Amino acid sequence: MTSNKAFEPTCPLPHSTKNIIQLAHGGGGRLMQELIQDVFVRAFHNPMLAPLHDGATWPVEKGTLAFTTDSYVVRPLFFPGGDIGSLAVNGTINDLAMCGAKPLYLSAGFILEEGLSMEVLQRVVNSMAEAARTAGVPIVTGDTKVVDRGKGDGIFINTSGVGLVPSGVRVLPTLIQPGDAILVSGDLGSHGVAVLSVREGLTFDGHVESDTTPLHHVVADLIDSGIDIHCLRDLTRGGLASVLNELAAAAKIGMTVDETAIPVNEPVRGACELLGLDPLYVANEGRFVAMVPAPQAEAALAVMRRHKAGNQSAHIGIVTDSDPLMVVLRTVVGTHRVLDLLSGEQLPRIC
Amino acid sequence: MKYVDEFRDRAVAAALTERIKKTAQRPWTIMEVCGGQTHAIVRFGLDSLLPKNLELVHGPGCPVCVTSVSLIDQAVCLASAPGVIFCSFGDMLRVPGSHGDLFGVKAADGDVRIIYSPLDALELARKNPDREVVCFAVGFETTAPAWAMAVAQAKQSGITNFSLLIAHVLVPPAMEAILSSPQNRIQGFLAAGHVCTVMGYEEYEAIAQKYRVPIVVTGFEPLDVLEGVAMLVSQLEEGRVKVENQYARSVSREGNRQARSIVSEVFEPAPRTWRGIGEIPSSGLRLKSTYSDYDAELKFHRELAQLAEGKEDPECQSGLVLQGLLKPMDCSAFGVRCTPERPLGAPMVSSEGACAAYYRYRRNVKGEG
Numbered sequence: 001m002t003s004n005k006a007f008e009p010t011c012p013l014p015h016s017t018k019n020i021i022q023l024a025h026g027g028g029g030r031l032m033q034e035l036i037q038d039v040f041v042r043a044f045h046n047p048m049l050a051p052l053h054d055g056a057t058w059p060v061e062k063g064t065l066a067f068t069t070d071s072y073v074v075r076p077l078f079f080p081g082g083d084i085g086s087l088a089v090n091g092t093i094n095d096l097a098m099c100g101a102k103p104l105y106l107s108a109g110f111i112l113e114e115g116l117s118m119e120v121l122q123r124v125v126n127s128m129a130e131a132a133r134t135a136g137v138p139i140v141t142g143d144t145k146v147v148d149r150g151k152g153d154g155i156f157i158n159t160s161g162v163g164l165v166p167s168g169v170r171v172l173p174t175l176i177q178p179g180d181a182i183l184v185s186g187d188l189g190s191h192g193v194a195v196l197s198v199r200e201g202l203t204f205d206g207h208v209e210s211d212t213t214p215l216h217h218v219v220a221d222l223i224d225s226g227i228d229i230h231c232l233r234d235l236t237r238g239g240l241a242s243v244l245n246e247l248a249a250a251a252k253i254g255m256t257v258d259e260t261a262i263p264v265n266e267p268v269r270g271a272c273e274l275l276g277l278d279p280l281y282v283a284n285e286g287r288f289v290a291m292v293p294a295p296q297a298e299a300a301l302a303v304m305r306r307h308k309a310g311n312q313s314a315h316i317g318i319v320t321d322s323d324p325l326m327v328v329l330r331t332v333v334g335t336h337r338v339l340d341l342l343s344g345e346q347l348p349r350i351c
Numbered sequence: 352m353k354y355v356d357e358f359r360d361r362a363v364a365a366a367l368t369e370r371i372k373k374t375a376q377r378p379w380t381i382m383e384v385c386g387g388q389t390h391a392i393v394r395f396g397l398d399s400l401l402p403k404n405l406e407l408v409h410g411p412g413c414p415v416c417v418t419s420v421s422l423i424d425q426a427v428c429l430a431s432a433p434g435v436i437f438c439s440f441g442d443m444l445r446v447p448g449s450h451g452d453l454f455g456v457k458a459a460d461g462d463v464r465i466i467y468s469p470l471d472a473l474e475l476a477r478k479n480p481d482r483e484v485v486c487f488a489v490g491f492e493t494t495a496p497a498w499a500m501a502v503a504q505a506k507q508s509g510i511t512n513f514s515l516l517i518a519h520v521l522v523p524p525a526m527e528a529i530l531s532s533p534q535n536r537i538q539g540f541l542a543a544g545h546v547c548t549v550m551g552y553e554e555y556e557a558i559a560q561k562y563r564v565p566i567v568v569t570g571f572e573p574l575d576v577l578e579g580v581a582m583l584v585s586q587l588e589e590g591r592v593k594v595e596n597q598y599a600r601s602v603s604r605e606g607n608r609q610a611r612s613i614v615s616e617v618f619e620p621a622p623r624t625w626r627g628i629g630e631i632p633s634s635g636l637r638l639k640s641t642y643s644d645y646d647a648e649l650k651f652h653r654e655l656a657q658l659a660e661g662k663e664d665p666e667c668q669s670g671l672v673l674q675g676l677l678k679p680m681d682c683s684a685f686g687v688r689c690t691p692e693r694p695l696g697a698p699m700v701s702s703e704g705a706c707a708a709y710y711r712y713r714r715n716v717k718g719e720g
Contacts, residue, residue: 200467269352275467276702333364333573335396337712343691347441348467349387349702350414350490 021116026146039122040108040142043129048105048140056105056140063167066101068092069160077124077154080194081209084157085127087285090214091236092159093135097216098232098288100171100223101163106132108142108159113152124155135214137161169223173250175230178321181297182255183290185218185304186211186312187263188240192282193271204274206267211309213286218307222290227300231291234284238342241280243289244327245341255327257317257339276349280329281342291319358572359395367577368400375584378404380536382529382675384522385543386413386703387571393708395573401580408536408675409708411525411625412543414490415442415701416673418518419624420661423448426516428658429485429651430456430463436479438472439487440494441465445700449661469494469501476505476513485647488515493545495519495636496610499617502638502645514647517637520623522546523554524634529674530562537675539583541569541576544598549614551606555594563592570598617642626697627663627670667696672705679706686710 024031041049048056072088089106096103108128112121132139139159165171191210196202215234222229231251233243240262248255264272264279272279286309292300297315304310329339383389389409392398398407411417427448430437437453444453444465457463462482466472469486476484488498498515505513522543529535542555547568559566565586569579579597586593596602614636623635638646648655663669666684671677679685679698689695691707698704 202467266352269355273352273355331395332359332361333395333397333400334361335399337394337396340711343700344445347444347702348465350440350442350494 019118021112021114021118021121021146023114023146023148025112026144032144035144039125040144043125044108044132044139044142046138046140048138058105061164064165066096066099066163066165067160068095068099069158070095071156071158073153073156074195075153076195076198077120079198079210080207081190082212082285083124083127084155085124086131087212088157088159089128089131089135089137089139090212091285092161093137093214093216094234094286094288096161096163097214097219098171098234099163099165100169100219100229100232101165102220103135103137103161103163103216105140106137106159106161108139108157110142110144111152111156112144112146113154114146114149116154121155124157131214135216137214166223171229171232173231173233173247176247176251176253176291176319177230178253178319179294180230180291180319181294181315182244182257182317182319183292183297183300183304184235184240184262184314184316185215185288185290185310186286187265187268188235188284188287189264189268189272189279189282191285192239193268195283197271202271204267204271206270208267208271211284211286213309215286215288215309218304218310221303221306222300225299225303227296227303228293229290230293232288234288236285237283239279239281239283240289241278241327241339242341244339247289247291248325248327252324254320254323254325255317256320256330257327258330259332261314261316263312263314277346280339281346294318355572358570358574360574363574364400364577367574367581371405371577371581371584372402374581374588375402375405376588378406379538379584379587380406380408381539381541381580381583382408382410382537383541383569383576384410384412384526385546385571386416386701386705387545388541388543388569388576389413389705390703390708391571391573391576393712396712397573397576400577405580405584409672409705410529410675411628411673412491412522413673413698413701413703413705414494414518414520415446416669416697416704417520417625417628418443418446418489418697419626420448420663421624421658422516422518422661423452424450424658424661425648425655426453426487427451427456428654429516429647430461431459432651432654434482436462436464436475436482436484437487438464438466438475438484440489442702443487443489446697447694447700449659469497470504473501473505473510473513476510477508480512482512484513485651486513486515487518489518491520491522491543491546492550492614493548495614495618496549496607499613502617502642503613505645506642511644514645514650515638516647517635519618519636520625521620521634521636523558524631525625526558527562528628528631528634530558530564532674534676537564539564539587540566541579541583542566542594544568544570544575544602547598547602547606549607549610551604551611552594552596552602553604559592559594565592566594568594568596568598568602570601625673627667627673664695669696669698669706672698679709680713682706
């Protein structure tokens with residue numbers, strides 16, 4: 001064999017793969033150990049995580065535990081006001097809070113796609129660590145898997161959480177009663193619009209940021225204030241309208257809400273008007289509804305408004321025993337119509 | 352919100368309602384042409400504010416609803432073709448053809464993209480020279496200028512991997528088809544404000560006089576619709592026949608000259624088959640011969656030739672609904688065998704479809720209007 005190429009007494013170096021996720025990062029060997037130590041342990045460090053055992057252990061008090069899990073597959077990974085990391089922590093904390101629980105510990109499961117930039121992973125993990133620290137809820141166990149390039153979307157995260165429900169607290173859809181006041185903890189739709197603006201490259205007048213935030217402090221404050229909370233539910237996918245329909249079906253009651261009382265900020269309204277979307281169906285990540293006895297509505301609002309996450313709280317409607325399973329909206333012009341479940345995703349209109 | 356809240360004022364709505372009640376002495380049947388108006392009427396419960404002697408009938412003005420099954424089948428076929436990026440406004444993805452919809456193609460690994468502007472689709476073609484970008488050009492006169500602009504720019508830039516599957520429809524021929532029908536009951540029209548923003552309302556004047564039917568160009572907010580109805584009822588009660596403009600903040604008699612100019616530069620009228628109604632002469636648009644390289648039906652004629660004639664579900668009565676001859680809730684399949692999850696026809700899935708509006712907003716509410 002002959003070659004015109006000059007002889008070089010060296011082997012060509014392979015392209016550096018140091019800065020991207022490789023299949024070996026999920027293979028159980030040295031690279032995986034480095035990833036766990038250099039990225040996850042360094043960011044999440046706490047005494048319960050430190051042993052790196054197959055699970056975390058802790059002594060339990062007498063009482064009622066709450067346990068929840070949620071998976072996060074948001075695209076894009078980063079959006080105004082948040083990212084998949086902060087979302088994965090706040091979202092699961094909020095699911096626990098909606099059970100009336102004080103969140104104790106979280107787990108974090110990562111499914112990473114081969115080729116994911118290490119810098120992107122680090123940003124996400126740092127964001128999770130910061131969100132967990134801010135909320136005071138440590139991540140005490142976790143897992144990492146790596147899938148072939150093209151078999152994932154960069155990064156998927158599952159977080160599970162355990163919390164403790166204070167003695168005497170019961171917060172369930174079945175406890176909703178006719179006459180209850182329906183309260184919402186703030187303005188609606190900013191998360192959905194923020195994500196949409198980045199995903200679709202749309203720019204709107206007025207900057208819209210996601211409302212992602214932990215809600216357990218607001219809920220704890222409501223419980224400590226002696227408010228007789230019948231039900232709590234965070235307003236995530238499908239927005240307020242979908243959640244009210246779910247609760248009406250679960251409790252077998254009706255609801256009437258007043259369109260003029262529902263807080264929606266101007267930039268969100270503008271974006272929704274432009275696209276033909278209804279903000280009542282747009283996703284939120286830091287808002288909830290509370291059903292409380294009507295005489296306690298004002299006291300509950302006062303508690304909620306003490307928190308940044310609840311400073312636009314509003315009394316938007318009432319639980320009824322007419323029209324069971326149906327949510328009725330009193331419109332801005334004073335008429336009534338059904339506020340129904342959507343059949344699927346809202347789609348932007350043609351004209 | 353400025354330009355919105357002023358047109359949703361409860362006190363003004365009450366005053367307009369009172370004015371309508373005082374004026375309307377006889378029974379009248381009025382059609383709102385546009386699906387956007389249909390949704391405003393049902394979403395805000397405006398029909399419940401009107402006296403019982405006024406009947407609002409919903410017209411054929413939902414471009415999604417009137418797109419024929421054959422065209423949906425063509426869209427599904429092209430979207431499934433290898434190497435194609437198929438672009439559509441979001442509304443069209445759920446509309447059923449003979450064998451599924453565009454969402455189904457997307458789920459089966461077809462490259463279907465929701466776009467917000469025709470120029471975004473052109474940009475996709477520019478960035479993907481090795482792919483064919485096919486766009487579903489849907490809509491009334493409102494969206495035609497933007498598609499015309501995209502085609503003109505494609506030609507100017509020498510972009511050849513870009514084409515339109517054209518489903519454009521025109522309002523005036525549809526109005527004439529309704530008025531010519533022996534079953535016609537319509538005595539006055541609310542004309543579509545967005546269409547007239549582009550086209551003006553000169554051509555409606557001839558229709559008004561020919562069929563002796565008053566027309567009011569109307570907007571989409573609750574107060575727009577109520578004022579449009581009030582103006583129309585005044586004409587009907589006084590026996591006047593005119594085209595009046597309620598939506599003057601957006602519409603002029605001559606319309607948007609630049610928009611009209613680019614439409615007539617790129618498109619020409621053509622016969623169009625309307626779902627549930629049939630073919631209406633000169634009620635659609637096609638590309639002029641100078642732009643025929645951008646016509647997806649010509650470009651992909653081999654792929655499309657294998658398609659059988661599209662078949663509508665025989666139980667779907669969308670044709671009667673779209674002509675105002677049947678109220679959605681009077682259809683025996685409504686809410687039973689036809690729901691947004693399992694639609695028999697497009698009016699149950701389109702965001703501007705009359706059936707969808709009734710299903711979503713108007714089922715057994717006991718509350719008083």
